[in-house]
Amino acid sequence: MLHLFVDPSAIQGDTLLIEGADCNHIKNVLRMRPGEELSVSNGADGKEYRYGIEAFTPDGVLCRLRFVKEADVELPVKVYLFQGLPKADKMEWIVQKCVELGVYEVIPVAMERCVVKLDAAKGRKKTQRWQTIAESAAGQSRRGIVPQVREPMTMREALDYAERVAGCRIIPYELQEGERGTRDLFRSLTPGGALAVFIGPEGGFTPQEVEAAAARGVRPISLGRRILRTETAGMTVLSWVIYETEIE
Numbered sequence: 001m002l003h004l005f006v007d008p009s010a011i012q013g014d015t016l017l018i019e020g021a022d023c024n025h026i027k028n029v030l031r032m033r034p035g036e037e038l039s040v041s042n043g044a045d046g047k048e049y050r051y052g053i054e055a056f057t058p059d060g061v062l063c064r065l066r067f068v069k070e071a072d073v074e075l076p077v078k079v080y081l082f083q084g085l086p087k088a089d090k091m092e093w094i095v096q097k098c099v100e101l102g103v104y105e106v107i108p109v110a111m112e113r114c115v116v117k118l119d120a121a122k123g124r125k126k127t128q129r130w131q132t133i134a135e136s137a138a139g140q141s142r143r144g145i146v147p148q149v150r151e152p153m154t155m156r157e158a159l160d161y162a163e164r165v166a167g168c169r170i171i172p173y174e175l176q177e178g179e180r181g182t183r184d185l186f187r188s189l190t191p192g193g194a195l196a197v198f199i200g201p202e203g204g205f206t207p208q209e210v211e212a213a214a215a216r217g218v219r220p221i222s223l224g225r226r227i228l229r230t231e232t233a234g235m236t237v238l239s240w241v242i243y244e245t246e247i248e
Helices: 020-029 090-101 120-140 155-165 179-187 207-215 230-245
Strands: 003-005 015-018 037-041 047-057 060-070 078-084 105-110 168-172 194-199 219-221
Touching: 003 120, 015 020, 015 047, 020 060, 037 060, 078 090, 078 155, 078 230, 090 105, 090 120, 090 230, 105 120, 105 155, 155 194, 155 207, 168 207, 168 230, 179 219, 179 230, 194 230, 207 219
Parallel strands: 003 037, 078 105, 078 194, 168 194, 168 219
Antiparallel strands: 015 060, 037 047, 047 060
16 A cells, blocks of 8 residues: 655645645556545654545645554654764665664764765765655655654764663674673663664774763673674664564
8 A cells, every 4th residue: 555754734624635746656657546545644643544535636636534543653662773874875775774674763973984974065965865765665664754864973973962862872892792681681671762773884883982982871782693784783773672672
């Protein structure tokens, strides 16, 4: 079923007018017809709104509300992913897959071993691209919200922000030992809480970055005995959170 995110201003009572690119997709790509149903989120309240297509107008696609349901697709814990800027287009892959897995926010971080260097203008342009990918991935996985991708931060800015938004903060580090401590940490997560996860770039964290993070209350953990790629580590954490908080 098609799932769209719409601006609340497009909703008037129990009717919805879909315009622009979404209208073109419905009419000319999917070739949907009156009577067919689609799923809609406003990107804010986490609810799923089911609409039936009523008519095609010169201005767009006119839909009428059929019912509202609590989507219940968001993770019980808000996960903030602080991702060290990777090379090439890896960030696009990371954003897409982590949004599908339930990440709440993605924060690109310029770390010491990052090869990619972005000035303010390039950072804003990249962020717009990543946000578009996040919206598409949220629609594909029928999320109730569109996770925000923030503009790149320095490591110091990221540590400050993480301290404000999450009580539990972790930094997976290849030199850290003790998987049992990691297991206990994930099992201690409680619904309504928040988890900040720092993932290093291809070259990993410098010892100084790990020390600075630990001094700010970010706990070094192990994700197992293998060395993970930067594009794999965040997804591994999210998968672990899903297992411990959603799977009965």
